[in-house]
Amino acid sequence: MLLLQQEFGLDPQQYIPPLISAVTTVVLFVVVFVVLYLLGKYFVTRAVGGGLRHRDFDETLVGLAVSTTVGVVAVVAVALAATVAGFGVVLAAFATLAGALALAVGFAAQDLIANFVAGVFIIQDEPFTVGDWIEWSGNSGVVREIQLRVTKLDTFDNQLVTVPNSDLASAAVVNNVANDRRRVSVGFGIGYEDDVERAREAIVDEASRIDGVLDEPAPTAPVTELGDSAVVLSGRVWIDPTESGYGGVRAQFLEAVKARFDAEGIDMPYPNTELSGGIEVTNVGGEEETAM
Known part of the structure; x- marks a missing residue:
């Protein structure tokens, strides 16, 4: 060594x-x-x-x-x-x-970062929370879960929708249950010959009988349109969205007023169009046969 x-x-x-x-x-x-x-x-x-x-x-x-x-x-x-x-x-x-x-x-990862930042603002600002019914960009659903990257919602057909948070942060989001009261409006058309006051009383009376409709504000039915073939009254009721479903109350309102109008003979006309003038009918050879 x-x-x-x-x-x-x-x-x-x-x-x-x-x-x-x-x-x-x-x-x-x-x-x-x-x-x-x-x-x-x-x-x-x-x-x-x-x-x-x-x-x-x-x-x-x-x-x-x-x-x-x-x-x-x-x-x-x-x-x-x-x-x-x-x-x-x-x-x-x-x-x-x-x-x-x-x-x-x-x-x-700019899209991922954008979704992440949007999720932070959604969680902090709370424009909606779990259980809320929201609408955005023509879509709607009930919020199931809010994550930092995506928000999961259930549609009314029981489908799961996963939405990137950046889409919700950049869209106009309607929270249907954020307030303690919500108005349900339904248009009812009656004939021009029918009595408006009589129809209004029928609508208001039937509205007051529906479970979940609040006494204050009271149901109303103002005339909102003079249509081509009907006078339209807007039946308006108020509900507590945390206790009563919007769709259920609206369906009951429609059925109750339809049955009441039928019972009292109040017409609910369907759209119709009246034509005026004249027409001419000719045969294949071009000769005139009929004139009206």
Whole structure:
């Protein structure tokens, strides 16, 4: 062994200082990282979570903020530990690579990010909550679940609809059960020869008999249109949408008024058109046969 060391000029002692230096650097990096990470995770996450809960933020957003804070604390701890340990060059290269990756991921996942941000605003602003009946862009459904990326709804045909949150955030959303009262309006056409007051009394009387219709505001039936073939009265009742279904009350209203009009002989005319003028009928040869 001594002969080999002399022949190739190998001296084990010359590798000991660099090895000790490398081990010391790694140990210093690990110790600094662990200390900074644990302290930051304990104090910063508690401060973030407590601050958001104090401002009555939704628990979903609080959990998301706390998880994000843990990730940020880990990145900062790595950066500071690398700086203290003397990994400045490596840290700079890592930062450049991370920036390029973040830019590429941002372009590739812009739709996902848009849905995510929209979900945060939906959860925080609460334009609707689970169980609400909403309408948007010609669609409607009852909210089953609100997630950070999508919202799941059940249609009235019991179909599950999954909608990206960005679609709901950018559309005009109608919440049909947000208020404690909602009006149900149904148009009833009567003939021009029929008595308007008599028809109005029949509509209002039948409306007051329907379960779920509120006494205040009272049912009304103003004339809203003089159509081509009918005088239209708008039967209007108010309901509590949390206790009575809009569709059920409307269906009962229609059936009750139809039966009452039939019983009292009040006409409900269908659209008709009267033609005036004259026509001429000719045979194939072009000779005139009949004139009217």
